[in-house]
Amino acid sequence: MILYSMPSSGNSYKVRLLLALLGRAVTRVDVEYDSPALAQAHADGRLPFGKAPVLVLADGTALPESNAILCYIGAGTHFIPQDSVARAQMLAWMFWEQNQHEGVIAVRAALLTYAHRKPDATPQRLAELLDRGHALLQIMEDHLGRHDWLVGTAPCLADICLCAYTQSAGDRGGFDMARFPAIGEWLVRIAALDGYTPL
Amino acid sequence: MILYSMPSSGNSYKVRLLLALLGRAVTRVDVEYDSPALAQAHADGRLPFGKAPVLVLADGTALPESNAILCYIGAGTHFIPQDSVARAQMLAWMFWEQNQHEGVIAVRAALLTYAHRKPDATPQRLAELLDRGHALLQIMEDHLGRHDWLVGTAPCLADICLCAYTQSAGDRGGFDMARFPAIGEWLVRIAALDGYTPL
Numbered sequence: 001m002i003l004y005s006m007p008s009s010g011n012s013y014k015v016r017l018l019l020a021l022l023g024r025a026v027t028r029v030d031v032e033y034d035s036p037a038l039a040q041a042h043a044d045g046r047l048p049f050g051k052a053p054v055l056v057l058a059d060g061t062a063l064p065e066s067n068a069i070l071c072y073i074g075a076g077t078h079f080i081p082q083d084s085v086a087r088a089q090m091l092a093w094m095f096w097e098q099n100q101h102e103g104v105i106a107v108r109a110a111l112l113t114y115a116h117r118k119p120d121a122t123p124q125r126l127a128e129l130l131d132r133g134h135a136l137l138q139i140m141e142d143h144l145g146r147h148d149w150l151v152g153t154a155p156c157l158a159d160i161c162l163c164a165y166t167q168s169a170g171d172r173g174g175f176d177m178a179r180f181p182a183i184g185e186w187l188v189r190i191a192a193l194d195g196y197t198p199l
Numbered sequence: 200m201i202l203y204s205m206p207s208s209g210n211s212y213k214v215r216l217l218l219a220l221l222g223r224a225v226t227r228v229d230v231e232y233d234s235p236a237l238a239q240a241h242a243d244g245r246l247p248f249g250k251a252p253v254l255v256l257a258d259g260t261a262l263p264e265s266n267a268i269l270c271y272i273g274a275g276t277h278f279i280p281q282d283s284v285a286r287a288q289m290l291a292w293m294f295w296e297q298n299q300h301e302g303v304i305a306v307r308a309a310l311l312t313y314a315h316r317k318p319d320a321t322p323q324r325l326a327e328l329l330d331r332g333h334a335l336l337q338i339m340e341d342h343l344g345r346h347d348w349l350v351g352t353a354p355c356l357a358d359i360c361l362c363a364y365t366q367s368a369g370d371r372g373g374f375d376m377a378r379f380p381a382i383g384e385w386l387v388r389i390a391a392l393d394g395y396t397p398l
Contacts, residue, residue: 059284088267091264095264099301
């Protein structure tokens, strides 16, 4: 399998983290923003939805979408709960991450980080994303104040998925993480997992 | 099971459509925008992420996120492919829908439809969403020009998921659907499925 991975992207990091936690290796092609390698991957038709990460499977299928890749790689491992309700709750967090969390937490970090996003980083937009991001992080905080993990009593794909952009929400996104101590403790638990690798 | 469903919302419609296609009935609580029923559902803590739809399971679990609900209800039916690669591709379309398609196609429709969204419906925002939406619909068009269904040779959860906001993209969102004949034919195939119900 070949993983097209953007080194600076949380969506790509999720996949690298799951592979590290499982002790599995794949061939990696780094496709950073504005790099010739990214242009080549586009030209070769390797990015079906125009974005990294993409996992190219043994049969040549190019599988896009970080969370679909997590589900594929995670199948049959302890990172997917056996119980059908727990599995549905795991997917609920993962769809919420793509629909709500990523579009606010990751986008504010991108506006502050990438030169080509600067024109969109107006004070009004940054202020609005800050408020919305704090509200979203509060949803995680409320849950993690009562539970060690997002679903059940062990880490699952939802934790791997949501830790990616949450880890860098303070440093890169400018969110006030001191408000969210339970998230901080959860991130420490994730970093203590055997095989853990940082962004 | 109890389904908290917003009648005007494509996310809620997806769940109603899958239930209809499977010939399954659940108790339905309609929670339209600005309704007392929606306020009551919030007050009762029935909407974990603050949004409909939510499916309350037999054990009392409130399961949010339309696509997670589709996966839960669809488990063990012919709407989830047996093959692991096809299943991953189904999830890829569904995550793409929440990360890309819904945030553009549904949002433009909402800006044009709901009174409380009017202040955000600036000409610049509408023009930007129009361009981005046409680019996203072109990804579906390219695929459906070569395939009858989004994954494999039969309808799956990805088709049910993506048909919701795509059906109303022209009428409510103002997208130029004449550009996308293969999408139009796919929508006709979906509407011909046994048990189909319109929005």
